[in-house]
Amino acid sequence: MNVEQAYKDANALLEGHFLLASGNHSNRYLQSAKVLENPKKASLLTDALASMINNAGIEVDTVCAPALGGVLAGYELARSLNVRSIFVEKKESGMELRRGFEVAKGEKIIICEDIITTGGSALKAAQAIEALGGKVVAFASLANRGFCQRVGGNDTAKSECALPGNVPLFALDDFTFEMFTPDACPMCKEGGTAIKPGSKG
Ligand code: ZN
Secondary structure (H helix, E strand, O other), X not given: OOHHHHHHHOOOEEEEEEEOOOOOEEEEEEOHHHHXXXXXXXXXXHHHHHHHHHHOOOOOOEEEEEXXXXXXXXXXXXXXXXXXXXXXXXXOOOEEEOOOOOOXXXXXXXXXXXXXXXXXXXXXXHHHHHHOOOEEEEEEEEEEOOOOOOOXXXXXOOOOOOOOOOOOEEEEXXXXXXXXXXXXXXXXXXXXXXXXOOOOO
Protein backbone atom coordinates (compact mmCIF):
# COMPACT_ATOMS: atom_id res chain seq x y z
CA MET A 1 0.00 0.00 0.00
CA ASN A 2 1.34 3.46 -0.95
CA VAL A 3 0.52 5.38 2.18
CA GLU A 4 2.11 8.65 1.04
CA GLN A 5 -0.11 8.55 -2.05
CA ALA A 6 -3.18 7.89 0.11
CA TYR A 7 -2.35 11.01 2.14
CA LYS A 8 -1.74 13.04 -1.03
CA ASP A 9 -4.99 11.85 -2.62
CA ALA A 10 -6.91 12.93 0.49
CA ASN A 11 -5.13 16.33 0.59
CA ALA A 12 -3.83 15.18 3.96
CA LEU A 13 -0.14 15.81 3.25
CA LEU A 14 0.10 19.58 3.58
CA GLU A 15 2.98 21.78 2.46
CA GLY A 16 3.54 25.19 3.99
CA HIS A 17 4.78 26.54 7.31
CA PHE A 18 3.35 24.76 10.32
CA LEU A 19 3.52 25.01 14.08
CA LEU A 20 3.64 21.53 15.65
CA ALA A 21 2.35 20.60 19.12
CA SER A 22 5.98 20.39 20.28
CA GLY A 23 6.46 24.09 19.44
CA ASN A 24 8.74 23.27 16.52
CA HIS A 25 8.09 24.33 12.92
CA SER A 26 7.92 22.18 9.80
CA ASN A 27 7.31 22.67 6.09
CA ARG A 28 5.11 19.56 5.83
CA TYR A 29 2.20 18.37 7.90
CA LEU A 30 0.12 15.19 8.06
CA GLN A 31 -3.57 15.88 8.57
CA SER A 32 -4.68 12.32 9.34
CA ALA A 33 -8.30 13.32 9.97
CA LYS A 34 -8.49 14.04 6.22
CA VAL A 35 -7.22 10.60 5.24
CA LEU A 36 -9.79 9.05 7.60
CA GLU A 37 -12.79 11.10 6.44
CA ASN A 38 -13.56 8.42 3.86
CA PRO A 39 -14.45 5.31 5.91
CA LYS A 40 -13.76 2.88 3.04
CA LYS A 41 -10.25 4.27 2.54
CA ALA A 42 -9.71 4.34 6.28
CA SER A 43 -10.53 0.65 6.51
CA LEU A 44 -8.07 -0.16 3.69
CA LEU A 45 -5.33 1.55 5.69
CA THR A 46 -6.17 -0.22 8.93
CA ASP A 47 -6.59 -3.57 7.12
CA ALA A 48 -2.97 -3.18 5.98
CA LEU A 49 -1.89 -2.28 9.50
CA ALA A 50 -3.80 -5.25 10.93
CA SER A 51 -2.03 -7.57 8.47
CA MET A 52 1.35 -6.36 9.72
CA ILE A 53 0.28 -7.01 13.30
CA ASN A 54 -1.17 -10.45 12.51
CA ASN A 55 1.87 -11.44 10.44
CA ALA A 56 4.09 -10.62 13.42
CA GLY A 57 2.05 -13.06 15.54
CA ILE A 58 0.87 -10.41 18.00
CA GLU A 59 -2.14 -11.58 20.01
CA VAL A 60 -4.51 -8.78 20.88
CA ASP A 61 -7.78 -8.49 22.78
CA THR A 62 -8.41 -4.76 22.50
CA VAL A 63 -7.28 -1.59 20.73
CA CYS A 64 -6.99 1.52 22.90
CA ALA A 65 -6.52 5.00 21.42
CA PRO A 66 -5.56 8.25 23.09
CA ALA A 67 -8.39 10.74 22.40
CA LEU A 68 -8.95 12.72 20.34
CA GLY A 69 -6.40 12.18 17.59
CA GLY A 70 -6.18 8.41 17.79
CA VAL A 71 -9.87 7.53 18.12
CA LEU A 72 -10.78 7.13 14.44
CA ALA A 73 -7.65 5.14 13.59
CA GLY A 74 -8.08 3.03 16.73
CA TYR A 75 -11.71 2.25 16.00
CA GLU A 76 -10.95 1.24 12.41
CA LEU A 77 -7.97 -0.88 13.49
CA ALA A 78 -10.17 -2.66 16.03
CA ARG A 79 -12.64 -3.40 13.25
CA SER A 80 -9.83 -4.74 11.03
CA LEU A 81 -8.52 -6.93 13.86
CA ASN A 82 -12.06 -7.88 14.94
CA VAL A 83 -11.41 -6.90 18.56
CA ARG A 84 -12.82 -4.42 21.08
CA SER A 85 -12.13 -0.67 20.77
CA ILE A 86 -11.70 1.71 23.72
CA PHE A 87 -10.07 5.09 24.25
CA VAL A 88 -8.44 7.05 27.05
CA GLU A 89 -8.82 10.77 27.65
CA LYS A 90 -6.55 13.48 28.99
CA LYS A 91 -6.63 14.32 32.65
CA GLU A 92 -4.48 16.85 34.48
CA SER A 93 -1.38 14.74 34.09
CA GLY A 94 -1.57 11.66 31.92
CA MET A 95 -4.68 9.91 30.65
CA GLU A 96 -7.55 7.85 32.05
CA LEU A 97 -10.36 5.52 31.01
CA ARG A 98 -13.84 7.00 31.35
CA ARG A 99 -17.33 6.24 30.01
CA GLY A 100 -17.59 2.85 31.69
CA PHE A 101 -14.72 1.32 29.71
CA GLU A 102 -12.95 -1.44 31.64
CA VAL A 103 -9.70 -3.37 31.28
CA ALA A 104 -9.26 -6.90 32.62
CA LYS A 105 -6.09 -8.05 34.34
CA GLY A 106 -3.68 -9.30 31.69
CA GLU A 107 -5.86 -8.10 28.80
CA LYS A 108 -3.63 -7.75 25.72
CA ILE A 109 -3.92 -4.22 24.36
CA ILE A 110 -2.54 -2.35 21.35
CA ILE A 111 -2.22 1.41 21.73
CA CYS A 112 -3.21 3.01 18.41
CA GLU A 113 -2.54 6.57 17.26
CA ASP A 114 -3.09 8.26 13.91
CA ILE A 115 0.51 9.48 13.90
CA ILE A 116 3.42 8.69 16.16
CA THR A 117 5.66 11.73 16.42
CA THR A 118 7.59 11.31 19.67
CA GLY A 119 4.93 8.96 21.05
CA GLY A 120 4.20 11.05 24.15
CA SER A 121 0.40 10.58 24.06
CA ALA A 122 0.73 6.89 23.22
CA LEU A 123 3.04 6.42 26.20
CA LYS A 124 0.54 8.13 28.53
CA ALA A 125 -2.22 5.87 27.18
CA ALA A 126 -0.02 2.81 27.80
CA GLN A 127 0.68 3.92 31.36
CA ALA A 128 -3.05 4.34 32.03
CA ILE A 129 -3.75 0.83 30.67
CA GLU A 130 -0.93 -0.79 32.63
CA ALA A 131 -2.02 0.95 35.83
CA LEU A 132 -5.32 -0.95 35.42
CA GLY A 133 -3.55 -4.30 34.93
CA GLY A 134 -3.71 -4.44 31.12
CA LYS A 135 -0.71 -5.58 29.10
CA VAL A 136 0.45 -3.32 26.25
CA VAL A 137 1.59 -5.74 23.54
CA ALA A 138 2.29 -3.20 20.76
CA PHE A 139 1.91 0.36 19.55
CA ALA A 140 0.35 1.09 16.16
CA SER A 141 -0.14 4.14 13.96
CA LEU A 142 -0.89 4.94 10.36
CA ALA A 143 2.21 7.09 10.04
CA ASN A 144 5.49 7.29 11.91
CA ARG A 145 7.21 10.67 11.89
CA GLY A 146 10.64 9.07 12.06
CA PHE A 147 11.55 9.66 15.70
CA CYS A 148 10.59 6.15 16.78
CA GLN A 149 11.59 2.88 15.14
CA ARG A 150 8.79 0.90 13.53
CA VAL A 151 8.85 -2.83 12.74
CA GLY A 152 10.28 -3.18 9.23
CA GLY A 153 11.29 0.48 8.99
CA ASN A 154 14.68 1.91 8.13
CA ASP A 155 14.86 4.63 10.78
CA THR A 156 16.33 3.88 14.19
CA ALA A 157 14.80 5.43 17.31
CA LYS A 158 15.98 8.97 18.08
CA SER A 159 16.49 10.31 21.58
CA GLU A 160 13.14 12.19 21.29
CA CYS A 161 11.20 8.89 21.06
CA ALA A 162 9.17 8.37 24.25
CA LEU A 163 8.05 4.80 23.49
CA PRO A 164 9.65 1.89 25.35
CA GLY A 165 12.16 0.02 23.21
CA ASN A 166 10.88 -3.43 24.24
CA VAL A 167 7.34 -3.02 22.77
CA PRO A 168 7.03 -3.11 18.95
CA LEU A 169 5.65 -0.17 16.97
CA PHE A 170 3.69 -1.01 13.81
CA ALA A 171 3.15 1.79 11.30
CA LEU A 172 2.34 1.80 7.60
CA ASP A 173 5.16 4.13 6.61
CA ASP A 174 7.82 6.57 7.80
CA PHE A 175 7.26 10.26 7.07
CA THR A 176 10.53 11.85 8.11
CA PHE A 177 10.07 15.61 7.68
CA GLU A 178 12.49 18.33 8.59
CA MET A 179 11.63 20.09 11.82
CA PHE A 180 13.08 23.36 13.15
CA THR A 181 13.07 25.17 16.45
CA PRO A 182 11.48 28.62 15.90
CA ASP A 183 14.92 30.29 16.30
CA ALA A 184 16.39 28.16 13.52
CA CYS A 185 13.36 28.02 11.19
CA PRO A 186 14.30 29.18 7.67
CA MET A 187 10.66 30.04 6.88
CA CYS A 188 10.47 32.34 9.92
CA LYS A 189 13.75 33.94 8.81
CA GLU A 190 12.03 34.80 5.53
CA GLY A 191 9.33 36.59 7.54
CA GLY A 192 6.62 33.91 7.49
CA THR A 193 4.32 32.94 10.36
CA ALA A 194 3.77 29.29 11.27
CA ILE A 195 0.14 28.15 11.38
CA LYS A 196 -1.41 25.39 13.49
CA PRO A 197 -3.58 23.11 11.33
CA GLY A 198 -5.45 21.59 14.26
CA SER A 199 -3.80 18.35 15.24
CA LYS A 200 -0.34 17.26 16.16
CA GLY A 201 0.77 16.04 12.70
ZN1 ZN B 1 8.91 28.92 11.27
